Amino acid sequence: MKNEIQPGTILISKPFIEDKRFEKTIILIAEHNLNGTIGFILNQETKINVNELISDFPKSNINLKHGGPVEKNSIFFIHTYPDLINKYIEIKNGIFWGGELTDVLKGLENDEINSSQIAFFIGYTGWEKNQLQQELEEGSWIIHKMDLKKINEKVNWSNLLIEINQEY
Numbered sequence: 001m002k003n004e005i006q007p008g009t010i011l012i013s014k015p016f017i018e019d020k021r022f023e024k025t026i027i028l029i030a031e032h033n034l035n036g037t038i039g040f041i042l043n044q045e046t047k048i049n050v051n052e053l054i055s056d057f058p059k060s061n062i063n064l065k066h067g068g069p070v071e072k073n074s075i076f077f078i079h080t081y082p083d084l085i086n087k088y089i090e091i092k093n094g095i096f097w098g099g100e101l102t103d104v105l106k107g108l109e110n111d112e113i114n115s116s117q118i119a120f121f122i123g124y125t126g127w128e129k130n131q132l133q134q135e136l137e138e139g140s141w142i143i144h145k146m147d148l149k150k151i152n153e154k155v156n157w158s159n160l161l162i163e164i165n166q167e168y
Helices: 101-109 131-138 157-164
Strands: 010-013 026-033 036-041 045-049 063-066 070-079 089-092 095-097 118-128 141-144
Touching (some): 026 089, 131 141, 141 157
Parallel strands (some): 063 118
Antiparallel strands (some): 010 026, 026 036, 045 063, 070 118, 089 095
């Protein structure tokens, strides 16, 4: 597959990746442009419920995910609700990044937002201009196109690697 990164691309860390912060990670690329790349780790759950950190957040079964090592004091979210949440950025194919938190709170209170279709992250992954390309050339990542049907669907790193290439 051509090493072409774009929003919506999935990066899978290769076994024995040097940077241990990304060991066994699956990352959704949310933004990729001339300045760099931003993504969120999909498969690192925390034990922290979103309502523990965001005031006025209704009690829910939504746990925060560890999005990456950058801006660990900030919370980000992705979702499938462009009709309910304003000021979002479309990642790709009906997956959106960010928006008005007041819209999220209202949608949850009115049972219009399903917890399987929204994910919250502490921090994000980020690469400066050309940094990710260099890591791809070094063999740190596998590029994968994966349709996210449910944003909070549990994705197993080992199973995904085997699905892509039986040699793993």
